[in-house]
Amino acid sequence: MSTQVQSTPTQKADDLRQFSGKSSGVELRDITKIFPTPEGTGETVAVNHINLSVADGELVTLLGPSGCGKTTTLRMISGFEYPSAGQILIGGRDVANVPPNKRGISMVFQSYALFPHLSIWENIAYGLKVQRLPKDEVIARTDAVIKLMQLEGMERRFPNQLSGGQQQRVALARAVVIEPSVLLFDEPLSNLDAKLREHMRDELRSIQKRLGITSVYVTHDQSEAMAISDRVVIMKDGNLMQVGTPQEIYEYPNCKFVANFIGKANFISGRFQGLEGESAIVKFGDGMRYLIPNPGAMEGLRFGNPCCMAFRPESVKLSDQGEGIPGVVKRATYFGSKIEYEVDIGSTVLTVEIYNPQLSRRYQEGDAVKAVLDLDCVRVLPEEALTIE
Amino acid sequence: MAVRRVKQKSDKPLTHNSGRNDFALLLQQPLLLLTIISIFVLLFIFVILPIFNVFKMGATNKDGAFSLQPFVDILSNPSYRQTFYNSMKLGLIVACVATALGYLFAFSITRTEMPGKRFFRTIATIPIISPPFILSLSIIFLFGRQGLITRGLLGIKNFDVYGLRSLVVVQAISFFPVAFLTLSGILESIDDSVEDAARSMGASRWHTFRTVTLPLSVPGIISAMLLVFIQSLEDFSNPAVIAGDFSTLSVEAYRIITGMYDLHAGSMMAIILLLPTVAAFLLQKYFLRKKSFVTVSGKPTQKRRKIHEKHIVVPLFLGCLLVSAIILLFYGTVLVGAFVKTWGINYTFTLSHFKFVYSMGWDAMKNSIILATWAAPIGGLLGMAIAFLTVRKRFLGRRVMEVASMLTFAIPGTVLGIGYVGTFNQKPLLLTGTAFILVAAFTFRNMPVAIESGSTTLLQIDKSIEEASTISGAGSGHTFRRITLPLLREAFFSGLVYAFVRAMTAVSAIIFLVSPRWPLATSKIFSLFEASKYSDAAAYVMIMIVVILVAIGIINGLVKFFLRPRAKAPRREEVERAILAQGGECP
Numbered sequence: 001m002s003t004q005v006q007s008t009p010t011q012k013a014d015d016l017r018q019f020s021g022k023s024s025g026v027e028l029r030d031i032t033k034i035f036p037t038p039e040g041t042g043e044t045v046a047v048n049h050i051n052l053s054v055a056d057g058e059l060v061t062l063l064g065p066s067g068c069g070k071t072t073t074l075r076m077i078s079g080f081e082y083p084s085a086g087q088i089l090i091g092g093r094d095v096a097n098v099p100p101n102k103r104g105i106s107m108v109f110q111s112y113a114l115f116p117h118l119s120i121w122e123n124i125a126y127g128l129k130v131q132r133l134p135k136d137e138v139i140a141r142t143d144a145v146i147k148l149m150q151l152e153g154m155e156r157r158f159p160n161q162l163s164g165g166q167q168q169r170v171a172l173a174r175a176v177v178i179e180p181s182v183l184l185f186d187e188p189l190s191n192l193d194a195k196l197r198e199h200m201r202d203e204l205r206s207i208q209k210r211l212g213i214t215s216v217y218v219t220h221d222q223s224e225a226m227a228i229s230d231r232v233v234i235m236k237d238g239n240l241m242q243v244g245t246p247q248e249i250y251e252y253p254n255c256k257f258v259a260n261f262i263g264k265a266n267f268i269s270g271r272f273q274g275l276e277g278e279s280a281i282v283k284f285g286d287g288m289r290y291l292i293p294n295p296g297a298m299e300g301l302r303f304g305n306p307c308c309m310a311f312r313p314e315s316v317k318l319s320d321q322g323e324g325i326p327g328v329v330k331r332a333t334y335f336g337s338k339i340e341y342e343v344d345i346g347s348t349v350l351t352v353e354i355y356n357p358q359l360s361r362r363y364q365e366g367d368a369v370k371a372v373l374d375l376d377c378v379r380v381l382p383e384e385a386l387t388i389e
Numbered sequence: 390m391a392v393r394r395v396k397q398k399s400d401k402p403l404t405h406n407s408g409r410n411d412f413a414l415l416l417q418q419p420l421l422l423l424t425i426i427s428i429f430v431l432l433f434i435f436v437i438l439p440i441f442n443v444f445k446m447g448a449t450n451k452d453g454a455f456s457l458q459p460f461v462d463i464l465s466n467p468s469y470r471q472t473f474y475n476s477m478k479l480g481l482i483v484a485c486v487a488t489a490l491g492y493l494f495a496f497s498i499t500r501t502e503m504p505g506k507r508f509f510r511t512i513a514t515i516p517i518i519s520p521p522f523i524l525s526l527s528i529i530f531l532f533g534r535q536g537l538i539t540r541g542l543l544g545i546k547n548f549d550v551y552g553l554r555s556l557v558v559v560q561a562i563s564f565f566p567v568a569f570l571t572l573s574g575i576l577e578s579i580d581d582s583v584e585d586a587a588r589s590m591g592a593s594r595w596h597t598f599r600t601v602t603l604p605l606s607v608p609g610i611i612s613a614m615l616l617v618f619i620q621s622l623e624d625f626s627n628p629a630v631i632a633g634d635f636s637t638l639s640v641e642a643y644r645i646i647t648g649m650y651d652l653h654a655g656s657m658m659a660i661i662l663l664l665p666t667v668a669a670f671l672l673q674k675y676f677l678r679k680k681s682f683v684t685v686s687g688k689p690t691q692k693r694r695k696i697h698e699k700h701i702v703v704p705l706f707l708g709c710l711l712v713s714a715i716i717l718l719f720y721g722t723v724l725v726g727a728f729v730k731t732w733g734i735n736y737t738f739t740l741s742h743f744k745f746v747y748s749m750g751w752d753a754m755k756n757s758i759i760l761a762t763w764a765a766p767i768g769g770l771l772g773m774a775i776a777f778l779t780v781r782k783r784f785l786g787r788r789v790m791e792v793a794s795m796l797t798f799a800i801p802g803t804v805l806g807i808g809y810v811g812t813f814n815q816k817p818l819l820l821t822g823t824a825f826i827l828v829a830a831f832t833f834r835n836m837p838v839a840i841e842s843g844s845t846t847l848l849q850i851d852k853s854i855e856e857a858s859t860i861s862g863a864g865s866g867h868t869f870r871r872i873t874l875p876l877l878r879e880a881f882f883s884g885l886v887y888a889f890v891r892a893m894t895a896v897s898a899i900i901f902l903v904s905p906r907w908p909l910a911t912s913k914i915f916s917l918f919e920a921s922k923y924s925d926a927a928a929y930v931m932i933m934i935v936v937i938l939v940a941i942g943i944i945n946g947l948v949k950f951f952l953r954p955r956a957k958a959p960r961r962e963e964v965e966r967a968i969l970a971q972g973g974e975c976p
Contacts, residue, residue, distance in 0.1 A: 078856075078860060080856060080859075097417065098417075099417050099418065099859075100856070100859045100860055101859045101860065101861075101862050101863055101864055102417075102862075103860075104862075105860065106860060106861070107856070107857070107860045109853040109856070109857060110853070111851050111853055113851060113853035113854045113856065113857035114854075114857075115854060115857070115858070115872055116854075116876070116954075117875045117876060117952075117954035118954065118957075119954075119955070119956040119957050119958055120958070121957065121958035121959070122957055122958070126858070126861050126863075126871075127861035127862050127863075130861055130862040130863045130867060131862055135967070136966070136967040136970040136971055137967075137971060138967075139959050139963060139964055139967035139968075140964075140967045140968045140970070140971040141971075143964050143967070143968060155958035156956040156957075156958045157956065158954065158956060174857070174861065178861060178862065184860075
């Protein structure tokens with residue numbers, strides 16, 4: 001794993017540090033999970049030989065389409081599922097025979113799973129009471145978390161008397177008050193509406209950073225993953241596709257699936273013709289050769305292999321004169337902050353995003369244009385069939 | 390960039406071994422494991438073993454050797470064959486009538502804007518909690534030889550109230566609540582928008598009912614009919630007192646054992662009774678499983694106007710009213726009967742029957758209350774625990790526990806009673822004559838209702854609520870006490886009430902088990918019946934109703950007191966003191 005943890009946690013006040021006193025890293029070693037199919041006739045591999053190491057204090061997001069095994073992986077860390085093979089280490093200790101309630105971890109659930117019959121205060125204090133701590137300690141620690149989560153005045157309410165965002169904060173408060181070694185998030189924001197989701201996302205991230213608790217976060221929302229993570233893990237069909245910082249994943253995807261799953265991507269097929277210094281030489285159908293100065297890792301690519309140039313919609317400019325790939329505007333969609341064009345270049349249709357459309361020339365459907373690539377932003381990826389969901 | 394490629398390692402075959410993991414994790418939770426094992430042991434001793442013994446006794450002769458002679462005897466005896474046909478016929482007729490009544494009530498209450506829904510709902514629950522014999526008693530009061538209607542109003546002298554007709558009336562009223570509850574559950578789960586869709590395409594109300602609502606409720610109708618059929622076959626108290634010459638299986642088994650002292654033939658009779666009830670029970674499970682849940686969506690749909698057209702609502706309302714009037718008449722008759730000198734002859738007010746009951750039957754009433762007070766919490770808690778284990782936990786034999794614990798619902802009380810007599814009258818399980826065996830019979834016979842309502846509620850509660858408790862550090866026992874049980878309080882309450890009422894009112898299961906040391910209220914009523922002391926029986930039944938209502942009130946209070954949600958949080962001063970005590974500073 002070549003990635004460095006990039007987050008430099010903002011200043012951690014000592015009184016907040018108490019919540020991460022027991023925080024520790026998590027390591028998954030060759031984890032596999034096999035489920036019997038519902039008909040009982042066969043087996044499906046939900047998670048396929050995954051290796052992952054989460055450093056102490058880091059927030060790692062498991063991201064992928066539904067059915068990719070991300071939730072199963074999370075539930076194996078929590079202890080609600082058991083790996084069919086492999087080892088899970090929390091703080092260096094193998095937890096194979098440790099039941100969920102003895103793992104010293106916490107989880108924030110998709111549905112919050114607040115106890116509907118207990119007051120907010122009792123919800124939050126629950127884990128401390130389970131440990132049979134002295135009453136004063138329970139009260140003091142619960143109060144500290146209530147202040148941290150800005151839930152003062154809600155102590156006597158029941159969960160159904162709170163708004164969605166407040167319920168979310170109670171769920172988080174309940175999870176951090178026991179000073180978990182690892183904090184697990186199972187799509188915690190998916191029940192909120194779009195505006196609140198963004199707000200809670202930022203709040204959650206800032207709290208996690210301030211507390212510094214090791215966190216594993218599952219989501220299928222790529223923008224959420226980008227905004228919140230130290231590192232992102234892209235999963236597909238039980239396999240780990242790529243691990244890296246949001247920036248690495250977005251700028252240097254290692255395969256077409258990742259490029260397409262995180263943000264939008266255009267692909268132009270060609271053939272790999274070798275290297276010239278740092279640059280890759282790619283030949284296209286019309287015989288044109290491109291020199292790609294910053295092609296990425298290009299894992300497994302050999303001379304003559306089919307490959308593709310991948311680039312983001314925002315790294316293309318449109319022009320009606322000069323150099324560029326000729327094409328015809330198929331559709332123009334106005335979004336306010338940007339205009340999205342679909343440009344047919346013959347072999348494929350490119351998506352082009354022009355930001356701040358007030359400053360640039362507008363094209364109509366049917367206009368002939370030239371697509372100008374910023375070659376610095378182009379990556380070369382192995383060709384593969386892509387099924388779009 | 391670290392990337393793992395898709396690689397299926399062929400040298401390391403993968404096997405699904407979560408089963409082994411389940412067991413390993415169970416070993417980490419000794420309390421949970423112990424609970425599971427204890428429940429298995431209890432189910433084996435008090436459910437499986439007695440049933441096995443009924444079969445054993447039925448298939449052996451007096452010397453203990455294997456013999457099918459009792460079976461052959463019963464088959465070759467025309468009067469026994471008649472008994473079998475009688476029971477089937479009664480069961481089928483009652484199933485049809487009770488289900489029709491249940492559908493009338495369920496449809497009117499769930500799908501129309503009929504007035505007085507609460508009243509009709511209450512009427513439909515009265516027969517569930519009422520003591521046995523009460524309807525038989527009032528049909529004798531109304532239609533017997535001294536009957537108010539037959540003799541008093543119509544002047545008929547020799548009207549024969551005993552027989553199939555009376556049984557059908559009495560059982561239909563007794564068991565239509567079962568059909569009502571099943572059907573209203575099903576009808577409520579049918580999404581209104583399905584009916585709206587049919588209406589929007591131009592279908593009339595009648596056409597919509599015939600092509601949409603009725604077909605969607607067919608699984609419920611079949612299931613209700615099967616449940617009523619089982620109840621009718623199991624019923625002992627009504628046929629025992631008003632069947633006359635119309636013999637039924639449960640009563641005949643009792644007569645063979647107590648009158649002819651033939652435990653083997655009686656057991657064989659019990660087996661013949663058991664087979665159709667178990668078959669009906671399994672069929673019912675099958676039909677309910679096939680029930681489509683597609684129309685049940687968690688989203689709250691917009692409240693919409695139900696059927697309100699006068700020409701539909703008025704006839705339905707009148708129908709419900711008529712049935713309610715009959716039910717009230719029946720119960721009212723017994724109430725009056727308890728307070729008059731001699732029914733049919735002297736209608737002056739008297740308390741002498743209550744005095745009589747108090748002088749001769751109070752011990753039995755006290756015994757019933759004591760035993761029911763033991764059986765209810767044991768059965769209720771055990772029921773919730775079994776529901777929790779079978780719905781939420783994974784362990785070897787989970788299905789076995791599920792089936793074994795629900796089985797007693799399909800086992801007629803008479804059969805269970807015979808099984809208990811055969812199982813617990815010798816060492817090492819010598820329990821006959823003790824209160825313990827009665828409590829055990831009540832507990833295991835009435836538990837299925839608690840399990841059923843517990844399981845249904847649990848399936849509707851998000852599993853992650855309990856997982857949240859687990860991940861906060863709580864073990865299974867703590868999670869069950871602090872989270873699951875409070876969330877199940879409604880189901881727990883109904884389980885407790887049902888267990889208590891059924892223990893108070895049980896007849897068939899205890900008729901073989903009562904001993905001089907522990908006489909029970911229902912057996913006292915039965916003997917009053919046999920001595921034709923109807924007004925005394927009526928007084929006894931009335932006292933029983935009061936006891937049951939008071940008990941329900943107390944149970945309700947207790948469940949509320951212990952399990953009601955309370956908004957607890959420490960006071961400001963407490964918080965400040967605690968923070969100071971922890972060495973912190975107060976703002």
